[in-house]
Amino acid sequence: MSISSPDTCISHNNNNLPNLSNKSNGMRGNKYNCNNSGTPRTRLERLLRERELRKFNKSLNDGETELLNNDSFSPDSFEAFSWFNDEASLETISANRNSTDGCERQDSRASRERLLVVANRLPVSAVRRGVDSWHLEISVGGLVSALLGVKEFETRWIGWAGVNVPDEIGQRALIKALAEKRCIPVFLDEEIVHQYYNGYCNNILWPLFHYLGLPQEDRLATTRSFQSQFDAYKKANQMFAEVVKEHYVEGDVVWCHDYHLMFLPKCLKERNRKMKVGWFLHTPFPSSEIHRTLPSRLELLRSVLAADLVGFHTYDYARHFVSACTRILGLEGTPEGVEDQGRLTRVAAFPIGIDSDRFIRALELPQVQDHMKELKERFAGRKVMLGVDRLDMIKGIPQKILAFEKFLEENPNWRDKVVLLQIAVPTRTDVPEYQKLTSQVHEIVGRINGRFGTLTAVPIHHLDRSLDFHALCALYAVTDVALVTSLRDGMNLVSYEFVACQASKKGVLILSEFAGAAQSLGAGAILVNPWNVTEVASSIGYALNMPADEREKRHHHNFVHVTTHTSQEWAATFVSELNDTIVEAQLRTRQIPPPLPIEVAVDRYAKSNNRLLILGFNATLTEPVDTLGRKGSQIKEMEPKLRPDLQEPLRKLCDDPKTTIVVLSGSDRSVLDDNFGDYSMWLAAENGMFLRATKGDWMTTMPENLNMEWVDSVKHVFEYFTERTPRSHFELRETSLIWNYKYADVEFGRLQARDLLQHLWTGPISNASLDVVQGSRSIEVRSVGVTKGAAIDRILGEIVHNKGMKEPIDYVLCIGHFLAKDEDIYTFFEPELPSEVPAPVRSHVTPPVRTSVSKLSTSRSLSREDRLKKHRPMPTIERSKSYHVNTDVFQSRVVDRMSLQEGSSVLDLQGDNYFSCSVARKRSNARYLLGSSDDVVKLLTELTNSWINGMNTDGSTMEGN
Ligand SMILES: O=P(O)(O)OC[C@H]1O[C@H](O[C@H]2O[C@H](CO)[C@@H](O)[C@H](O)[C@H]2O)[C@H](O)[C@@H](O)[C@@H]1O
Numbered sequence: 001m002s003i004s005s006p007d008t009c010i011s012h013n014n015n016n017l018p019n020l021s022n023k024s025n026g027m028r029g030n031k032y033n034c035n036n037s038g039t040p041r042t043r044l045e046r047l048l049r050e051r052e053l054r055k056f057n058k059s060l061n062d063g064e065t066e067l068l069n070n071d072s073f074s075p076d077s078f079e080a081f082s083w084f085n086d087e088a089s090l091e092t093i094s095a096n097r098n099s100t101d102g103c104e105r106q107d108s109r110a111s112r113e114r115l116l117v118v119a120n121r122l123p124v125s126a127v128r129r130g131v132d133s134w135h136l137e138i139s140v141g142g143l144v145s146a147l148l149g150v151k152e153f154e155t156r157w158i159g160w161a162g163v164n165v166p167d168e169i170g171q172r173a174l175i176k177a178l179a180e181k182r183c184i185p186v187f188l189d190e191e192i193v194h195q196y197y198n199g200y201c202n203n204i205l206w207p208l209f210h211y212l213g214l215p216q217e218d219r220l221a222t223t224r225s226f227q228s229q230f231d232a233y234k235k236a237n238q239m240f241a242e243v244v245k246e247h248y249v250e251g252d253v254v255w256c257h258d259y260h261l262m263f264l265p266k267c268l269k270e271r272n273r274k275m276k277v278g279w280f281l282h283t284p285f286p287s288s289e290i291h292r293t294l295p296s297r298l299e300l301l302r303s304v305l306a307a308d309l310v311g312f313h314t315y316d317y318a319r320h321f322v323s324a325c326t327r328i329l330g331l332e333g334t335p336e337g338v339e340d341q342g343r344l345t346r347v348a349a350f351p352i353g354i355d356s357d358r359f360i361r362a363l364e365l366p367q368v369q370d371h372m373k374e375l376k377e378r379f380a381g382r383k384v385m386l387g388v389d390r391l392d393m394i395k396g397i398p399q400k401i402l403a404f405e406k407f408l409e410e411n412p413n414w415r416d417k418v419v420l421l422q423i424a425v426p427t428r429t430d431v432p433e434y435q436k437l438t439s440q441v442h443e444i445v446g447r448i449n450g451r452f453g454t455l456t457a458v459p460i461h462h463l464d465r466s467l468d469f470h471a472l473c474a475l476y477a478v479t480d481v482a483l484v485t486s487l488r489d490g491m492n493l494v495s496y497e498f499v500a501c502q503a504s505k506k507g508v509l510i511l512s513e514f515a516g517a518a519q520s521l522g523a524g525a526i527l528v529n530p531w532n533v534t535e536v537a538s539s540i541g542y543a544l545n546m547p548a549d550e551r552e553k554r555h556h557h558n559f560v561h562v563t564t565h566t567s568q569e570w571a572a573t574f575v576s577e578l579n580d581t582i583v584e585a586q587l588r589t590r591q592i593p594p595p596l597p598i599e600v601a602v603d604r605y606a607k608s609n610n611r612l613l614i615l616g617f618n619a620t621l622t623e624p625v626d627t628l629g630r631k632g633s634q635i636k637e638m639e640p641k642l643r644p645d646l647q648e649p650l651r652k653l654c655d656d657p658k659t660t661i662v663v664l665s666g667s668d669r670s671v672l673d674d675n676f677g678d679y680s681m682w683l684a685a686e687n688g689m690f691l692r693a694t695k696g697d698w699m700t701t702m703p704e705n706l707n708m709e710w711v712d713s714v715k716h717v718f719e720y721f722t723e724r725t726p727r728s729h730f731e732l733r734e735t736s737l738i739w740n741y742k743y744a745d746v747e748f749g750r751l752q753a754r755d756l757l758q759h760l761w762t763g764p765i766s767n768a769s770l771d772v773v774q775g776s777r778s779i780e781v782r783s784v785g786v787t788k789g790a791a792i793d794r795i796l797g798e799i800v801h802n803k804g805m806k807e808p809i810d811y812v813l814c815i816g817h818f819l820a821k822d823e824d825i826y827t828f829f830e831p832e833l834p835s836e837v838p839a840p841v842r843s844h845v846t847p848p849v850r851t852s853v854s855k856l857s858t859s860r861s862l863s864r865e866d867r868l869k870k871h872r873p874m875p876t877i878e879r880s881k882s883y884h885v886n887t888d889v890f891q892s893r894v895v896d897r898m899s900l901q902e903g904s905s906v907l908d909l910q911g912d913n914y915f916s917c918s919v920a921r922k923r924s925n926a927r928y929l930l931g932s933s934d935d936v937v938k939l940l941t942e943l944t945n946s947w948i949n950g951m952n953t954d955g956s957t958m959e960g961n
């Protein structure tokens, strides 16, 4: 795809995604040139195209941003942030953009898409000045800084204004004041703030996510209050959801932020399933071993997974999250995200950035220059070291100061040549832990200044307050060494801001390896372990003595990163991926068969005369697959058991003379005997390789020449892996071998499975004629041709013969939780000529892959119709042969083809009387879906009722099956 930016025209395709097409070759400026031929098909193609489009928009924006920022850049106010400006200026920009485009733009989405940013804190905190008058101040913190730099969207911010407003007059006045800044308040009362924000968010989740553990002291009290804090957390999240709902307009992107709002995606999706919901975490997501300790671990993960896209600062945090979902919820983690019953929540890393231009431009402003001059004079003759942090235990302020003390202790010559300026912004001052930290820091600073200070100078200048933007920029610019020693930090934007302001000085950044920023600025910074005070002290020495050329190289590396990975890029990428996730989900959904129309299936059943029901066993007639987390990995029943609530309907259906039931399972014969021996039905064990009417003996339907010589070598491999994978086991069946790790540690099990597969593919059996079938937690090895689909015509032949059927089968219901390999059973009954019957109900985007059928069955090369007509009149030819161990109990036979009468078909389904149904497996070749075995119970019960009702009306009698 060749795309060149300014020469590009933009249109919409059906997916509502803009198309880029090159308008060169002398076809400029004609909107009809915008063709759709290059419609991207894959996710990556779509995202690449979006990226090109963003770059193109940015090149237009750059000029416009100048316009926007011209007069409105008032130093100390938030007017500096573009999206705070009023609607009118944005309209102007849009108009300018259209007129400069050269090709009529239908693309309003990229530049005007509405974005609802939902975060605990609004970018402004409100201070009450009177009954109905408010003063707004910019809130301090990385989240606010980053989001204020986002310019691409028409943004509304929903959040808490940091103040309790109990009265209606005050609320109304605040709503009005905030509306001018495109902010919408969520009113939280004092008690909720105490329990939700101070309690659950800042005393439980915050320390936990930063590896500081759950509160230890007063265990009982904590446990008791934990529940009420969690309740308040959920309630607060519901309140946010209500406000979102009120302001949501169809098509809006709703972007939820941070650990305060982990419950929000679920609340939003429950209110509106179609809402585009993204969630981004600004803190680290800890290892799943840490998250496991949280009492509400399941609920929080599940709620976050309701979002369409989940984002983190780094790949590590994303990996931890996926791992928590697999280990704690028992879900499937894929490179794309987390999958739950066919639904994918995309999980990815989106490292945040800053609005670097804003910092670079600010350095030119006179007031910033004045500040810089003052600072240079004040600290002349001394190197300036700088720390800027909220006064939070995660920032490692005590550790930083202790390291500085050690440096002064060991380097007396530096004592009057260096100063540490530490800006410690008060935060969460209602939480006792933060109050303790403040006193602790004051105490250490006092001690060190007492120890190394003189009458005229102290080594540490500690400020317990925030600075305005320009003072901060000046400080960054005059600094020689910045010290960021967070014990853990989601990203840390201070390090980015410092780099942005160092174009001329090229100072050194000492950066904690536990800050997310270490992933991006690690190459240019000096990385330290903040817990290692000795290492930090020596790094200070190294930084202060660093030669200019090394400083320059390091700075350049980081400067390029900071100026290219901006907050605008971050937001645009996130929103673009969120939009794409929705497109992708729609494509996936269209590949999913529709739910079984139970009424239709029952009605047709009642109206037919010779029905065949083929039922799988595992997860079809047993309890639903347990996905409730770790408990699911505990061994409950080694052997599958028929659900008690299915016994009665099954028995009644078996007693219906017009119905034949076959249970077709991968399980071995003894398991089917134990569960179904008392019913009047057919049992097909080991994927149909063994067959028995419950009144008779087992026989084999196996192809005669089935090669089983591979068994010993595979068994050897399986034994090896079973020994090395705790809680895995393998089953040796007559026709297959299965290694099962469903009770093992999921991640370790998967790694072992990967190794095992690699060994099977490349090892001693690599040339054998085998199928290696991967289940979600198992690996099965079978001879080629051992599938349910391959076995079914032999089974059918035997049944028709055995029952002496005179009429064709006019209704087939085939239900199972079958492996992909065995889905050939669904296709077996599908008409092969499209003209014969209407196509399955679902609409395909990509046609489902049709599993090829057995090569062993010669009749397979014929069409279904030919195959079934070709069958000879009755006498079944049975060729006995002994097979395997224990064959004394089983009579083994191979059944030849048959038909009802010369030329007539065994099946007469008239297209519509065929219901293939996948249970709890969404991507399937079946025509329909059933959610779980609960639905199977419902269906079979209704079939039973229909038959009983039918029998009463037409007066037919019950005969044996
Ligand atoms: O609103 P507060 O409770 O006073 O806290 C301020 C913010 O602190 C946290 O910031 C994080 O976000 C930054 C940007 O992504 C990141 O660089 C930093 O490492 C994080 O600590 C918190 O996550 C925000 O929600 C708070 O608003």
Ligand SMILES: O=c1ccn([C@@H]2O[C@H](COP(=O)(O)OP(=O)(O)O)[C@@H](O)[C@H]2O)c(=O)[nH]1
Binding pocket: 140, 141, 142, 143, 145, 146, 388, 389, 390, 423, 425, 465, 466, 467, 468, 469, 472, 491, 492, 493, 494, 495, 497
């Ligand atoms: O006096 C100050 C100190 C800090 N900040 C801002 O607070 C943010 C801190 O973000 P960071 O990601 O470093 O950490 P957080 O506080 O969000 O954990 C940065 O954007 C700083 O510019 C500020 O505006 N004034």
